[in-house]
Amino acid sequence: MSSADAMTPDASAGGRIKPKLGSDDWIMRGYMIVLAVYLIVALALPLYAMLSKAFETSRFDLAQFEVQVSDESGAFKQPAETLKQINDRGSFIPEGDLATSSDGRLALTKFFPDFSFRSPVKYRLRGLDENAVYLVGSERFEGTAPAEFDSNTFRRVVIRPVQDYGLANFATYFSTPALFQSIQNSVFIAIVSTLITVSLAFGFAYALCRSCMPFKGVFRLIAMAPILVPSLLPGIALVYLFGNQGFLKQFLMGESIYGPIGIVVGSVFFTFPHAMIIILIALSISDARLYEAAVSLRASKWRTFWTVTIPGARYGLISAAFVVFNLVITDFGLPKVIGGQYNMLAVDIYKQVIGQQNFQMGAVVSVVLLIPALLAYVVDRLVQRKQVALLSARSVVYQPKPSKRFDLSCLAYCALVALFIISILGICQYAALVKFWPYDLTLGLTNYDFDRMDGGGWAAYRNSIYMALMTALIGTVIIFTGAYMVEKTKGFAKGRAGFQFLAMLPMAIPGMVLGLAYIFFFNNPANPLNFIYGTMAILVICTVTHFYTVSHLTAVTALKQIDSEFEPVAASLKQPFYRLFSRVTVPVCMPAILDIMIYLFVNAMTTVSAVVFLYSSKTTLASVAVLNMDDAGDIAPAAAMGMMIFYTNVAARLVHAVVSRYVLGRTQGWRQR
Amino acid sequence: MGQASTAETYLMIENVWKAFGDFYALKDISLEVNRGEFVCFLGPSGCGKTTLLRAIAGLDIQTRGSVHQDGKDISALPPSERDFGIVFQSYALFPNLTVAKNIAFGLENSGIAKSDIDKRVAELLELVGLPEQAEKYPAQLSGGQQQRIALARAIAMSPGLLLLDEPLSALDAKVRVHLRHEVKDLQRKLGVTTIMVTHDQEEALAMADRIVVMNHGVIEQVGTPTDVYREPVSLFVADFIGETNQLACVADNKGKGVSIGARKLKSAPHTHADGRDVTAVIRPEDIIPHGDGARSPGAPDKISEPGNTVETTVDEMEFLGSFWRTRLSSAELGDGQIVADFSINAVRRMDIEVGGRMRIEIPSDRLKVFAAGAEPDT
Amino acid sequence: MLKKLAGGLLAGVAVGVMSMSAAMAGELTVYTAVEAEDLKKYADAFNADHPDIKINWVRDSTGVVTAKLLAEKNNPQADVIWGLAATSLLLLKSEGMLEAYAPKGVENLDPKFVDKSTPPTWTGMDAWVASVCFNTVEGEKLGLTAPKSWKDLTKAEYKGHVIMPNPNSSGTGFLDVSSWLQMFGEKDGWAFMDDLHKNIAAYTHSGSKPCKMAAAGEIPIGVSFAFRGAKSKAAGAPIDIIVPEEGVGWDMEATAIVAGTDNIDDAKTLVDWTVTKKANEMYNSGYAVVAYPGVAKPVEHFPENLLEKMIDNDFEFAANNRKAILDEWQKRYDSKSEPKG
Incomplete structure (x- = not known):
């Protein structure tokens, strides 16, 4: 019949069909665009604002001012000169020192080496353009009106810088050892912590996966506990354990816990569960048949370990390493609490912004911090992809056989790690209950009187719960529906790819950087969204954005497991997609949805880095209160609040478990035959 | 069989092309399907049969060309604005809804009274022979039962066109053969115009009123099962459907024979000039x-x-x-x-x-x- | 489903809108760094005289409030600043952010506590004086003698036993540094800090932390401020509050009206009240030195000779050289990668 052997349609084939979009298509695309706009507003634009801030410089423009100097009698005989001319003549201020920050001041006396405030010489100063600003004392003068000063007043005259754009901030950064030393420190700490955490976590996961030791479930629970507390809590615990008044001070043999040792130990604590869970998954998917083969080849255990176990888990190990690296290098709370004088990048951002109000330099450090974070993220994504491929091609599950000696040593090892985790949490709880460490060890609840401390009091705790609930609810709605659109929208490939990119981006952005970016973007009066600055809304938006990626991936994975033919079937039955979504997709994905909720809740309770720049006095948060109470020296109340967060998260997890079970029983009856 | 000869055209496909990037999955497809007819798209995987089905459903709309259903141009319409029921190889039953709820999915939310829905669901369950299974979940049913539920759901709203995308491929051989007849019976009873995609020639021969044999994005032959079996128009069709012996020969005897070496055989009439290499x-x-x-x-x-x-x-x-x-x-x-x-x-x-x-x-x-x-x- | 979805989104928006309480007549947004526990007392005392004006506090540490105000330079959210370091107010003044206004009764205040401009842009409340907290229990354990002067702190016996705030993040830290530079002169001041640096165990981010750490025995000597020390001592910490004999730096908490406020009349009413005798008596509950002469009564645990040891602080010097001083400080002391043992 058809004789069309031609590879392409000829002219007779008629015009291209432009598919008419159904109402579903319009709604889905429209909604996806709304979410994309949300991500652009909540992520891309703030990052852009931050990047441009990093290039916003201040410098003294010497050509802006003109000075005329009188003789001893007060008569102005010399012609007026610009400061630039004076400086060119005498180079009093080297060119490089003209770069400054927005609050820079330059005293005019510097241009007159023989200046004396007792001299009868007078000075006339005039700005040469409308932007010329100078201060007499702290009185501000602007514009081109001339002024005359006697010597005693002239010593109080300083000029202010003008705004400019350029790389000067980066030049300043890299010429200030105090600042760029942090790069080396951060990378060093991150590498050391990564090596230790991954080794420890591997041992733990190996014991859980490959031994027949008892109490596996308990160990697993304990190992996951650090996820439930803010990263700065181990810092506080270490102060009590190894500080100058600590129980175990002698273990450090004179070394101080304040500094790299403390940061590393604390980092190991809070990153341990992340690494452990990744490695556990990697180990549990490796193929038992390889082990059988190794046994039949009479390979020694040691050899089997290196030729089968390690290569099988390699993607898990690499992925865990980069995740830990990223967590450590971007963490702010821990080095802030226990870092002492050891500067780290994330703390530098805080110091620049909060301490010195040098937003530009804060932005520069943020850019610097972005680089390792982005690199680690990219490597992790690449490796994860391979791991997934391995997962889908998996085969026989390994079943460990009992071996008394091996199982006992595994038990001992896990008990040791569990002891470490429990003692960190236990010491915090104990310290929180002690009246006045170390002089009055009677127990009491005085440290729970948060309203008498800095940080926001009990209101901060209530705010945190409210914020975490809102984040869990709103975040889950946004993230799950967003993932649904990406996964189930037909056509619109570019839109979907763009959205997917935006959804994957937050994971690469350190919390400090995101928080700072939010200041620049939302605290701009020209921004119509300026009104959310200082509200709970910005905290919720920031937290949802910060933890978007993992939740998005969870949702996408769950959605991928749903038959892709559901949508065509529903369409053929003339049902709008949202009916299918609510009747089928959501119930089927309910376990994943609950997981996303608890993930968001727990992280919203513990996060510090992003929100530390964004809370207001009405929206203080428990995690930030821990930081601020520690900052103010109220370490015991900080520990008390940290433990409140822990218990809240434990309770939330229990509620999650109960609700999950209930929901599974009710809506997922179909899962059991 | 062959009842379609006098029937009116229900579905008309004209010059349909479908491109995926530079690759054309459908090349200038034209086809008419009569009302009430059971048509099978048959061909090896990648021949474009599923693509054509999805174009008819509006799931992957063709790049060029038109599709008319019941006289109406549906070329660019989204699936929700077309009139069809569909059954997939995966059944695509909603796992969290009972059998009854699955079947009722399209009926609810369309202004039908609940008692009428219940009645219709019972009727459909009766029709597919599973009246007892209403309150079960899909996972509690066998594959064959699930496929019957999927069928019931697809015809629940009495669509003008029933599309079956390899509906029996996931079933084991015995159930498959059994279901062939059931589906065919049902189709005949309902009189619904049906298009089934399959790569299984036996299935196509057994079920279809007409078979559309496709290869490389083009239609090789359209005809009744006996036509395509007995009178294949191309070597591909002959080879794809049924067993064949293929003899490399040379055309001979002015379109009435072939020769193999010195041996000459008479053949059905053909158009190849003497001396050309041919396959008999x-x-x-x-x-x-x-x-x-x-x-x-x-x-x-x-x-x-x-x-x-x-x-x-x-x-x-x-x-x-x-x-x-x-x-x-x-x-x-x-x-x-x-x-x-x-x-x-x-x-x-x-x-x-x-x-x-x-x-x-x-x-x-x-x-x-x-x-x-x-x-x-x- | 859509309803639920829209509901969720609306809830999110509503959170934002509700918390955006617009400035209304009879309400003042007041930025402050006053200790959280004192805010209610301040507001109650003010409302006793002016019940019709409601105060909405926005409280944070000095650095954060200052940063916030600077960030809001072109879109001020505050009506009044009540209780922020004078050095910070000078910074704001030089940005043209403060409304010049002479509160009624300003002439009663010690002129040291009033901005030199006429009309003044800010008025002081109370002084906030540097001191050294010394833990007697730990001092004894370690065999340390109590230091008497700043110079004492550079003695080798105190190595690793002194902790002070980082001037880059703490107002207290900065007032220490600027007072040393004023007292000892620029050259000797830096030389002193070079020596002191050798003994410092850590530079903390906050100004009160060194005293709290001394109180907890973590580090025996904390350079902090007297008010904090008195509080810790009252809480039962075994510390002495030492006023170094060379003199001590100080800053004051001060009050100002933010230029461009929509509530100028209420703002003036508040600022008028903040300079009254009554207000100063209230400040005295925490601070030994207040702006209104003759009001101050001794505060429990406060060192007695504190007032006479307060240096003649040149706030202008401090404000105008702040960046240069901090840059220099950072260059000298903040670049160490090793922790101090």
Whole structure:
């Protein structure tokens, strides 16, 4: 019949069909665009604002001012000169020192080496353009009106810088050892912590996966506990354990816990569960048949370990390493609490912004911090992809056989790690209950009187719960529906790819950087969204954005497991997609949805880095209160609040478990035959 | 069969092209489907049959060309604005809804009273023979049962067109054969125009009123099952449907025969000029056995075309229950083996056995000649 | 489903809108760094005289409030600043962010506590004086003698036993550094800090932390401020509050009206009240030195000789050289990668 052997349609084939979009298509695309706009507003634009801030410089423009100097009698005989001319003549201020920050001041006396405030010489100063600003004392003068000063007043005259754009901030950064030393420190700490955490976590996961030791479930629970507390809590615990008044001070043999040792130990604590869970998954998917083969080849255990176990888990190990690296290098709370004088990048951002109000330099450090974070993220994504491929091609599950000696040593090892985790949490709880460490060890609840401390009091705790609930609810709605659109929208490939990119981006952005970016973007009066600055809304938006990626991936994975033919079937039955979504997709994905909720809740309770720049006095948060109470020296109340967060998260997890079970029983009856 | 000849056109597909990037999955497809007809799209994987089905459903709208359903141009409409029910190989039953809720999914939310919905669901369950299963979840049913529920759901809203995308492929052989008949019966009862995609030629032959054989994005042949089986228009069709013997020959006798080496055979009429390389095709069951004469003296073994007989040796015999598959070789026909299916009766009567010699007749009207070279790739 | 979805989104928006309480008549948004526990007391005392004006506090540490105000330079959210370091107010003044206004009764205040401009842009409340907290229990354990002067702190016996705030993040830290530079002169001041640096165990981010750490015995000597020390001592910490004999730096908490406020009349009412005798008596509950002469009564645990040891602080010097001083400080002391043992 058809004789069309031609590879392409000829002219007779008629015009291209432009598919008419159904109402579903319009709604889905429209909604996806709304979410994309949300991500652009909540992520891309703030990052852009931050990047441009990093290039916003201040410098003294010497050509802006003109000075005329009188003789001893007060008569102005010399012609007026610009400061630039004076400086060119005498180079009093080297060119490089003209770069400054927005609050820079330059005293005019510097241009007159023989200046004396007792001299009868007078000075006339005039700005040469409308932007010329100078201060007499702290009185501000602007514009081109001339002024005359006697010597005693002239010593109080300083000029202010003008705004400019350029790389000067980066030049300043890299010429200030105090600042760029942090790069080396951060990378060093991150590498050391990564090596230790991954080794420890591997041992733990190996014991859980490959031994027949008892109490596996308990160990697993304990190992996951650090996820439930803010990263700065181990810092506080270490102060009590190894500080100058600590129980175990002698273990450090004179070394101080304040500094790299403390940061590393604390980092190991809070990153341990992340690494452990990744490695556990990697180990549990490796193929038992390889082990059988190794046994039949009479390979020694040691050899089997290196030729089968390690290569099988390699993607898990690499992925865990980069995740830990990223967590450590971007963490702010821990080095802030226990870092002492050891500067780290994330703390530098805080110091620049909060301490010195040098937003530009804060932005520069943020850019610097972005680089390792982005690199680690990219490597992790690449490796994860391979791991997934391995997962889908998996085969026989390994079943460990009992071996008394091996199982006992595994038990001992896990008990040791569990002891470490429990003692960190236990010491915090104990310290929180002690009246006045170390002089009055009677127990009491005085440290729970948060309203008498800095940080926001009990209101901060209530705010945190409210914020975490809102984040869990709103975040889950946004993230799950967003993932649904990406996964189930037909056509619109570019839109979907763009959205997917935006959804994957937050994971690469350190919390400090995101928080700072939010200041620049939302605290701009020209921004119509300026009104959310200082509200709970910005905290919720920031937290949802910060933890978007993992939740998005969870949702996408769950959605991928749903038959892709559901949508065509529903369409053929003339049902709008949202009916299918609510009747089928959501119930089927309910376990994943609950997981996303608890993930968001727990992280919203513990996060510090992003929100530390964004809370207001009405929206203080428990995690930030821990930081601020520690900052103010109220370490015991900080520990008390940290433990409140822990218990809240434990309770939330229990509620999650109960609700999950209930929901599974009710809506997922179909899962059991 | 063949009832469609006088019926009106229900679905008209004209010059449909579908591009995926630079690759054309459908090339200038034109096809008419009559009202009430059961049409199968048959072809190897990647031939474009599913693409065509999805274009008809509006799931992946064609790049060019038009589709009219019941006189209405639906070329650009989204699925939700078309009138069809669909069943997929995966069944696509909603796992968290009971069987009844699955079937009622399209009925609810469309202004039908609840009691009417219940009645309709019961009726549909009755129709597919699963009246007891209403409150079960899909996972509690067997594959065949699930597919029947999917079918019930697809016809619940009495669509004008029923689309079946490899509906039986995921089932095991026995259930598959059984369901063939059920689906066909149901379709006949409802009179709904139906298009089924399948790569299983037996299924297509058994179920379809007409078969559309596709390959490489084009339609090779459209016809009734007997048409495409007995009168394939291309080597591909002949090869894809049923078993064939393919003999490399040269056209001969001015379109009425072929030659293999020195041997000449009469063939069905063809258009190839003498001397051209061609492939001659004969189905195993079309080969007529004759005894060697010595062993079956009294048999009514009339040779109708003495010029088209070949002396062969029996190399191998395979008993397939209702017939013997026999592999023969003949010096006359070159090195190739010829497969022939002989009835049990004939084998016994003529005492055909491995190693024996026998004469076969190749009826000239069953020996189809196609251009050589176009390697069929099944 | 859509309803639920829209509901969720609306809830999110509503959170934003509700918390955006627009400035209304009879309400003042007041930025402050006053200790959280004192805010209610301040507001109650003010409302006793002016019940019709409601105060909405926005409280944070000095650095954060200052950063916030600077960030809001072009879109001020505050009406009044009540209780922020004078050095910070000078910074704001030089940005033209403060409304010049002479509160009624300003002439009663010690002139040291009033901005030199006429009309003044800010008025002081109370002084916030540097001191050293010394843990007697730990001092004894370690065999340390109590230091008497700043110079004492550079003695080798105190190595690793002194902790002070980082001037880059703490207002207290900065007032220490600027007072040393004023007292000892620029050259000797830096030389002193070079020596002191050798003994410092850590530079903390906050100004009160060194005293709290001394109180907890973590580090025996904390350079902090007297008010904090008195509080810790009252809480039972075994510390002495030492006023170094060379003199001590100080800053004051001060009050100002933010230029461009929509509530100028209420703002003036508040600022008028903040300079009254009554207000100063209230400040005295925490601070030994207040702006209104003759009001101050001794505060429990406060060192007695504190007032006479307060240096003649040149706030202008401090404000105008702030960046240069901090840059220099950072260059000298903040680049160490090793922790101090």
